[in-house]
Amino acid sequence: MFYKELTMRPFVKDVHAISILADTSIRNAIKIMDASTIGICIITGSDNEFLDIITDGDVRRAMLNELSFDASIKELHLLKRSIRQTSPITKDINESNDVLLQVMLELDLMHIPLLDQFGRAVDVALLSHLIEDKIPSVEAVVMAGGFGTRLRPLTENTPKPMLPVGNRPLMERTIEQLRASGVNDVNITTHYLPDQIIKHFGDGKDYGVKFNYIHEDKPLGTAGALKLIEKTAEHLLVVNGDILTNINYATMIEYHKNFKADLTIGVRKYEIDVPYGVVKTKNEKVKSLIEKPKYSFFVNAGIYLLNSSVVDHIPTNKRYDMTELIEKLVNNDYNVVSFPIREYWLDIGRIEDYAQAQEIVKRDFET
Template sequence: MSEHNIDSLFIAPDSTIEDAIKCIDGNQDGIALVVDSERRLIGTVVDGDIRRAMLAHIDLKSPVTVILERKPALYQKPISAPVNTSRDTLVELMREKYVRHIPLINEAGQVVDLFHINDLMEMSPGLLPVQAVVMAGGFGTRLRPLTEETPKPMLPIGDRPLMERTIGLLRKSGIRKINVTTHFLPEKIREHFGDGSGFDVELSYVNEETPLGTAGGVSLIDPPDTPLLVMNGDLLTDVNFREMYAYHQEQGAVLTVAVRRYEFTVPYGVVESQDGFVTHLSEKPSFGFFVNAGIYLLEPAAFHRIPKHQHTNMTDVIDQLVAEGLKVACFPIREYWLDIGQHADYAKAQADVKDGKVGV
């Protein structure tokens, strides 16, 4: 069994959700263990719990106990096992309870170790059973003149092109097979990346003779027999694709769309009225929405609903799946994410990379 720095996983019951995020991001195991002063287990918090709290609009400054109280009945009592439990029994418990971590408890009731699904391999996480599609065919009209002779995904961000950062993130996530859809100046992309071997990935290209929308180009690749991660080529992000894949599986979704919280403040006092009389006045109120972040995880069944060689947007595919009563999940992004659509976005991307705000 791999060694775990168990103390680095502990947080106190009076910790906030933000504290749990820092704990999860700061260790290699992807879990925070809520324990009392005697190291007795009170509950567990994993990445999916954080993202479900975000979807429920829970303030991340709230106590972590809010997440524990929201857990389904099956998980109200944390899943754990005695420290001397056999590996086979632990694996069976993982399968039965659909968990990736099992805290191990000694005779005094204290947490002394952790069994992680990666311990089955006695190594770092391996490859994901996922292939990717990077949509790199746009004209980048709003970024002209920068994009007059350069495809938008090839614009330099810091010391290398944006798309090189994207491919690096996919590789880091355990995704090696990557398809690239092209249209505008495709040779610039092919000349830089070739077959991908220089970047330790396997690259394939499909060219859209005419723009086919945010989903139509995906239909041109060979039909996948594994989930397909599709992302826009103009995104700068360090989203945890491993967690997105795990979340997608947990939700039992045919398609998962990544979403980003967007806040909008009305720059005026908003007046509400009825029958000509003021009922309420809000001074510069703020509103929050989840917006499409341009990253999708599709099961083969969702892929097969994309019409071949037709202009189709991913929103059309999602609408069809929802109309059919199939599960389409939302995966809220809490990591760095920036859509580089305009000059101001490009300048921000440069500054953020220089300041170390993005991890790719």
């Protein structure tokens, strides 16, 4: 670990820009959080007194607890307190960097609000400003070997990750998101029409990353190919090659670290509207009738972050899917956690999904 010799104060130039009142909606808090470079909000009272700090991880935990983004930050604050049963750690504005660093390392904190004599947050100590290597080493794995059967005839002569979305291949957008999140080493698993991918991307230098191609002589599933990758990083970030998303993978890495997870699954809320009245029965007796209910579930989003040691559980040279690996880890009491994706996400698995991706990119993404 490398310590920075000098950290200029303040850590955060404008604390007011990330400060919100308790009646602010979670949705508006997210906008403020995303606009900042540090991904947090400070909750203040009517007299600007400090109440709490809200992080990206807190918002995602609220999603898992079915808290609407239209709810107030106060409700998120109460949920957070009910889960953790602890008050936020704060320090005096005059506290030394050495003490701040010691507390952060001992308590595994990324941020500590710094208060003045009136209890107002006037700065936020950031671990990233005190040490050089707060983010663990991560290599990405983009699964690009599938046949894309459901997208035929589009994939008859083109591998699915190379289908144009907007004016460039889908996989270019995936690589761009990885690079923007600080992930520069990318493994590409190939099987179907690999030469098109290799010819287009080369060694990755033109895209600001370093590529390593892993060719599967036979399809090895969504996890089997990981066994072919040399272990050089602490973690592997595995992304299906047919996903369009604007997720900041750095938030997933921090989430994984905070939960001390062995494997983190990206999940997305999926809702089903039943167009009929649902009748619940016990034998012949009707117990209830619910008119046109809506059911919501968290579904597998095809994005995984795992400790490299987890690869030891994958069999060699055998088809093995992530679902099998996850089930094995859960059954053996490994720490498998879910990371709810609040950003845009689309699985381009069908013709209609591909058409939707074109509309989304035209409307929301820079092309």
